[in-house]
Amino acid sequence: MFAVLKTGGKQYKVASGDVLRVEKLAADAGEKIQFNEVLMVGSTVGAPLVDGAAVQAEVIDQIKGEKTISFVKRRRKHSSKRTRGHRQQLTLVRITDILESGADKSGVKAAVGASSAPKAAAAAPAAKKAAPAAGADDLTTINGVGPAAAKKLNDAGITTFAQLAAVDAESFEGAKVKAEWVEQAKELAK
Known part of the structure; x- marks a missing residue:
C-alpha cells in the first residue's frame, strides 16, 4: 500500500x-x-x-x-563577484x-x-489577551478607536461605553481620550 x-x-x-x-x-x-x-x-x-x-x-x-x-x-570593469x-x-x-x-x-x-511551531505557541496567549472581559463592550466600534487604543483604554479601567461616556476628555489621565469618542460612547451606551 x-x-x-x-x-x-x-x-x-x-x-x-x-x-x-x-x-x-x-x-x-x-x-x-x-x-x-x-x-x-x-x-x-x-x-x-x-x-x-x-x-x-x-x-x-x-x-x-x-x-x-x-x-x-x-561583467565589465570594476565588476563584483x-x-x-x-x-x-x-x-x-x-x-x-x-x-x-x-x-x-x-x-x-x-x-x-x-517555523510554524513558535507561531502556534505564541498565537494561543495572544488570543487570550485579545478577548475582552465578560460584560465589556467592544470599544473598537467607536470611530477612531483601534485595537491599540482599545487596549490602552482597557488598561486604564475603561471597558464599557458607559464608563467612556462618563470620562472628561480634557482631564482624564489614564489614556488619551478624544471628545468625539466620549460623544459616540454616550450614543452607544443608551
Missing part, C-alpha cells in the same frame, strides 16, 4: 518502511509523528485530502542537506504505518514544520 502526503510545500509518494528527507519538522530524534495532509491512499483520491487518513513516521535525525552554491558576477553557500535544514523520517481511517484517534503528535 502507498500514500501521497504533503509536507513542507512538497508531495511525497511513500510506502511503509521508506526513509524520507523532508523540510525541518519540530520533533526530536526517536519521536513518532503523524502526517495528516494525505492526498491519496492506494487508489483512493481525496477531494483536497482523504478524510481520516494519515501517515505515521518515526524521526530518525535532524540533518542538513547538501551545500548549494550561489555565484553572482557582474559574490559567492554564497546554503545548507537546508532537513528531517530524516522513516515511514512506519499508513492509516486509511481513524487518524484522529491514534494519539500520535501531528507533524508541524519548525
